[in-house]
Amino acid sequence: MGALGHFLERQGIPTASISLVREHTETIRPPRALWVTFELGRPLGIPDDPDFQRRVLRATAELLERTDGPLIADYPEEVAEEADFTGWACPINLMPQATDTLEAEIDRLATWHDQSVARTGRTTVGVSGLDMPAAGALLSTALAGNLPPAQTLKEAVDDLRAYYLEAASAFPDPGTSKKRKAWLWDETLFGKALLDLQPKLVASADPQLRILGNLTLIPATERHRLAKV
């Protein structure tokens, strides 16, 4: 992010950045940065809190009037961790069962995903261009040893990940996003499929598939699960 500040400002466009990782910004030294302590992925802090977001954006924009850069200003507001109202339980049985299939699991979530779309008016699914049954079929084919091109597989998997998490957000008691992410890895055949797929990608002769397996399939925070497979 900070690199763009250098590139654009050198071409005559004044810039102000939000910084999520202070150590990175201290190294890159862009002209102006506002350091925030929010979770990665949430640079404006809190979803569906326009007042909070507007304060962050305004504080960033106001840095534009300063010319004493490179500067890092510390944003004073913090975000409390999402309240965890325990008792969250998946309303439909998604626990993997011996006779269950990934395709059946994807199908069961469709009505919940529809609920999510109805509520928010949008979905972030749709990078791959595949519908979810087709994305699931692609993943199953890959698991069977017939690996598609890395980019195709990555887009299908990321769409499925968004589909599962959006669907779970519409459950009657959706819990925190942290709980829903744990659910994906702990309780779904999709999570298990990704963990099963990873070693196949790493063992592939295709360097792009190896990159996917090593870096962009399983989040760093979930890699400890690989040893269990």
Added chain:
Amino acid sequence: MVKRLSDMPEVEAHHLRRIECPTFDDTPALPGKPLSQRRVALISTAGLHRRGDRPFRPGDGSYRVIPAETPARDLVMSHISVNFDRTGFQQDHNVAFPIDRLRELVEQGVVGSMASMHYSFMGAFPPDAAEPHAQHLAGLLKQDAVDAALLVPV
């Protein structure tokens, strides 16, 4: 609550420490008009684009155009990294791409006006891959009479 890397869970901090950051000679911070007279563009590095635009790929230093009037339901994210939260964006696009907040700051008179086009890179770019695209983009921003860019990471 995240503070410094030393306050993060070690597995996450380790991942972030491994990312090599480029270094640059200092770039002077340019003077400009008061904020209330500036025309401002948003530039995200979240790998955002309209559904149907080319998804980002590893090593991709190019950008995608997001017209100001793009409906939220058309926005998708194809950042290659899996090491940041996407549920916030799934819930409310403004938490990563604050286009409605920028519009409100314009309505309040805090910011002069907003650009007609906004942009997204995909933050995992090698700097050398992004620099020519950023230089080209600077020219386009000037054509749109933009005199400031807000850079929003993910």
